[in-house]
Amino acid sequence: MLPPLLLQLATVVGVYSICCWLYDNLRTPLLLLFRGATQLFGGGQNSLPKKYGPWAVITGSSDGIGKGYANYLASQGIKVMLIARNEAKLKRVAEEIVAKHGTETKILVADFSQGEHIYEKLERELSSLDIGILVNNVGVINEKPIQLDRMEKRLLWDLININVGAATLLCNIALPAMKKRKRGLIINISSLSSLAPTPYLAVYAASKAYMTSFSLALREEVTPYGIECQTVSPGYVHTSMTEYLHPTDGKKNTFSVRLVKVSNMIRYAGYCIAKVDQTTGHWSHGIQTAILNLLPGSLKLRVFTRLYTQLLHEYSDTDKKLA
Numbered sequence: 572m573l574p575p576l577l578l579q580l581a582t583v584v585g586v587y588s589i590c591c592w593l594y595d596n597l598r599t600p601l602l603l604l605f606r607g608a609t610q611l612f613g614g615g616q617n618s619l620p621k622k623y624g625p626w627a628v629i630t631g632s633s634d635g636i637g638k639g640y641a642n643y644l645a646s647q648g649i650k651v652m653l654i655a656r657n658e659a660k661l662k663r664v665a666e667e668i669v670a671k672h673g674t675e676t677k678i679l680v681a682d683f684s685q686g687e688h689i690y691e692k693l694e695r696e697l698s699s700l701d702i703g704i705l706v707n708n709v710g711v712i713n714e715k716p717i718q719l720d721r722m723e724k725r726l727l728w729d730l731i732n733i734n735v736g737a738a739t740l741l742c743n744i745a746l747p748a749m750k751k752r753k754r755g756l757i758i759n760i761s762s763l764s765s766l767a768p769t770p771y772l773a774v775y776a777a778s779k780a781y782m783t784s785f786s787l788a789l790r791e792e793v794t795p796y797g798i799e800c801q802t803v804s805p806g807y808v809h810t811s812m813t814e815y816l817h818p819t820d821g822k823k824n825t826f827s828v829r830l831v832k833v834s835n836m837i838r839y840a841g842y843c844i845a846k847v848d849q850t851t852g853h854w855s856h857g858i859q860t861a862i863l864n865l866l867p868g869s870l871k872l873r874v875f876t877r878l879y880t881q882l883l884h885e886y887s888d889t890d891k892k893l894a
């Protein structure tokens with residue numbers, strides 16, 4: 572039997588922990604319900620172009636989640652500037668968007684792996700646009716889980732330059748005009764893997780932990796200027812980044828069943844725009860995050876270590892460098 576004082580202390584700590592968990596994990600869904608209902612019954616909301624401005628800039632928008640955001644924003648009447656490396660792919664996506672949504676589009680070819688010197692040109696090109704929304708989506712990952720010492724040095728620099736550098740520098744470029752206009756929205760795409768250090772995806776997960784920390788801090792900096800900053804931390808989404816998890820024989824496995832389609836993610840993530848400052852981008856990833864958040868940091872690390880050790884054995888070719 573515990574002495575009564577210890578029992579009281581354990582109860583207080585237990586109740587406090589439950590309250591913290593509930594606050595962290597129910598804040599977004601409750602806000603979403605509340606703001607959704609307010610919009611529905613309270614006369615709707617300003618359209619996105621009216622609220623934030625006419626143009627959206629989306630990095631890494633020729634494919635996957637970025638392309639999904641570009642389509643969603645165009646469907647809301649926002650003109651979109653698409654940025655990626657492959658000009659032909661960008662032109663194709665821009666034409667698709669014009670045909671589907673009738674909105675103006677522009678493309679900008681840029682390779683974020685090239686480091687600091689590309690930003691001068693980007694700043695010049697972007698200065699002529701009234702940017703209402705900036706979606707910092709571009710990101711790369713090692714093709715499959717792999718040990719750090721087996722990765723190519725080039726890929727290690729790319730992970731840092733692209734996943735960390737691009738969002739940081741683009742916010743620096745876009746913010747002065749947003750502050751002057753006292754409006755704007757920055758959407759930073761992080762990942763569920765920012766929740767805990769992830770062995771065999773160590774640099775990718777660390778880059779996403781940077782994104783979350785950066786985005787949450789930036790939100791506090793820009794709120795006084797009337798600018799919003801949203802952090803999106805999805806779990807597995809079926810894009811070229813996660814293609815290796817998808818068996819080619821069409822059969823499902825433990826990992827492929829967790830892949831959410833881009834269209835489903837974007838439907839949910841789009842609904843979250845202008846309503847919440849943090850989201851996983853899909854309700855099922857919200858549940859996964861809430862379950863993981865029940866664990867203390869050290870146990871989360873154990874779970875991620877187990878999961879990614881399994882992936883390492885299942886998918887990595889141990890005989891050659893994979894990256």
Ligand SMILES: NC(=O)c1ccc[n+]([C@@H]2O[C@H](COP(=O)([O-])OP(=O)(O)OC[C@H]3O[C@@H](n4cnc5c(N)ncnc54)[C@H](OP(=O)(O)O)[C@@H]3O)[C@@H](O)[C@H]2O)c1
Nearest residue numbers: 631633634635636655656657682683710762807808810812
């Ligand atoms: N898929 C997931 O399960 C998942 C989960 C959580 C978070 N995320 C995050 O979501 C974001 C998008 O991921 P995704 O899965 O949609 O990726 P994706 O399908 O591989 O698309 C990546 C996009 O980025 C562009 N890109 C790649 N390298 C580039 C570079 N050096 N310079 C400029 N553009 C470049 C690609 O176009 P080009 O090749 O033509 O340049 C493409 O448009 C990333 O930040 C990722 O970390 C993804």
